[in-house]
Amino acid sequence: MNKKPLLSIQNLTTRYPSPDGGEPLTVFENANFDIEEGEFVCIIGHSGCGKSTIMNVLAGLATATSGAVIMDEKEVRGPSLDRGVVFQNYSLLPWMSALSNVIFGVRARFPKWNRKRIRDHAYKHLDMVGLGKGTEKRKPSQLSGGMRQRVSIARAFAIQPKLLLLDEPFGALDALTRGTIQDELIRVWSKTGQTVFMITHDVDEAILLADRILLMSNGPYATIAESVVIDIPRPRKRADIIHHEAYYPIRNHLVEFLTTRSETVAAEDKRSGELNRHPKTVRPGIIPKQAVTEQDNPTLQFTRDIPTYSLDNGAPI
Numbered sequence: 310m311n312k313k314p315l316l317s318i319q320n321l322t323t324r325y326p327s328p329d330g331g332e333p334l335t336v337f338e339n340a341n342f343d344i345e346e347g348e349f350v351c352i353i354g355h356s357g358c359g360k361s362t363i364m365n366v367l368a369g370l371a372t373a374t375s376g377a378v379i380m381d382e383k384e385v386r387g388p389s390l391d392r393g394v395v396f397q398n399y400s401l402l403p404w405m406s407a408l409s410n411v412i413f414g415v416r417a418r419f420p421k422w423n424r425k426r427i428r429d430h431a432y433k434h435l436d437m438v439g440l441g442k443g444t445e446k447r448k449p450s451q452l453s454g455g456m457r458q459r460v461s462i463a464r465a466f467a468i469q470p471k472l473l474l475l476d477e478p479f480g481a482l483d484a485l486t487r488g489t490i491q492d493e494l495i496r497v498w499s500k501t502g503q504t505v506f507m508i509t510h511d512v513d514e515a516i517l518l519a520d521r522i523l524l525m526s527n528g529p530y531a532t533i534a535e536s537v538v539i540d541i542p543r544p545r546k547r548a549d550i551i552h553h554e555a556y557y558p559i560r561n562h563l564v565e566f567l568t569t570r571s572e573t574v575a576a577e578d579k580r581s582g583e584l585n586r587h588p589k590t591v592r593p594g595i596i597p598k599q600a601v602t603e604q605d606n607p608t609l610q611f612t613r614d615i616p617t618y619s620l621d622n623g624a625p626i
């Protein structure tokens with residue numbers, strides 16, 4: 310059965326005019342990819358390649374130069390409460406307390422709820438990210454960077470959008486808080502069937518969380534080069550996942566892309582004329598099992614004449 314994707318990015322191109330009237334900057338050109346309903350997709354690429362630019366277009370907060378974003382068979386033309394965003398720079402309303410920032414989102418999303426229900430819901434989500442006990446009354450300027458990021462995460466989770474767009478949501482968090490909120494994200498995602506599109510720089514985080522990782526080549530003229538399937542069963546535990554046989558093949562593939570191929574892939578695409586393509590799907594975690602007998606794999610040629618070696622004195626080894 311060929312299911313319609315929840316989100317379809319079609320020939321998306323973004324160019325920014327040059328400040329001095331010269332050549333415009335083409336961040337990406339003809340990007341194409343789909344996201345299925347309920348999928349958890351991460352995108353990885355070097356700083357400045359255009360990840361936030363893509364996310365802003367998906368959120369409906371920026372318009373691409375050409376191409377389209379289709380969600381639920383309708384073109385995205387502006388922001389919507391169906392799409393919850395956690396921005397790279399948190400974007401809280403500075404004049405409101407942490408609690409009011411979350412309440413603001415919840416009230417807009419669930420206008421029929423009474424005050425108590427909205428407040429309880431907001432508190433529950435602030436608690437979930439470890440904020441409460443007085444911190445919820447502080448304004449963003451009175452919170453640390455990590456705390457602001459947590460308020461932003463609480464607000465996005467609390468509005469329960471169909472599509473959660475996360476731009477490096479855990480970048481400013483310490484390892485312990487990061488782990489707790491990653492676990493919470495996975496719990497919410499597996500319970501609600503939401504779809505998640507998340508930008509991260511952290512390959513281990515992406516392997517832990519994602520069904521698929523999109524690899525973006527360096528800009529300008531960046532492309533979504535590959536879609537890497539994470540063939541590691543869920544539930545995944547942080548401590549165990551590194552022992553799974555697929556872990557290092559996947560990790561090495563991602564690191565190899567970031568260190569070498571991300572630089573050259575756009576030029577290769579240009580040379581081959583393959584500009585409008587969808588990313589190719591790769592599964593580095595599927596390791597072909599080696600056949601041990603001819604019956605297991607009759608196509609294997611077994612050498613029967615095993616050469617014999619001998620020591621200098623003629624004795625067989």
Ligand SMILES: Nc1ncnc2c1ncn2[C@@H]1O[C@H](COP(=O)(O)OP(=O)(O)OP(=O)(O)O)[C@@H](O)[C@H]1O
Binds near residue numbers: 357358362528
């Ligand atoms: N409003 C803008 N006007 C002009 N150029 C812009 C604008 N926004 C972004 N850019 C440029 O577009 C390119 C992509 O920026 P973007 O913020 O999407 O990168 P990114 O992949 O999210 O990077 P990072 O990982 O550092 O967050 C960069 O070269 C940036 O300088």
Ligand SMILES: [Mg+2]
Binds near residue numbers: 361476
């Ligand atoms: Mg960014």
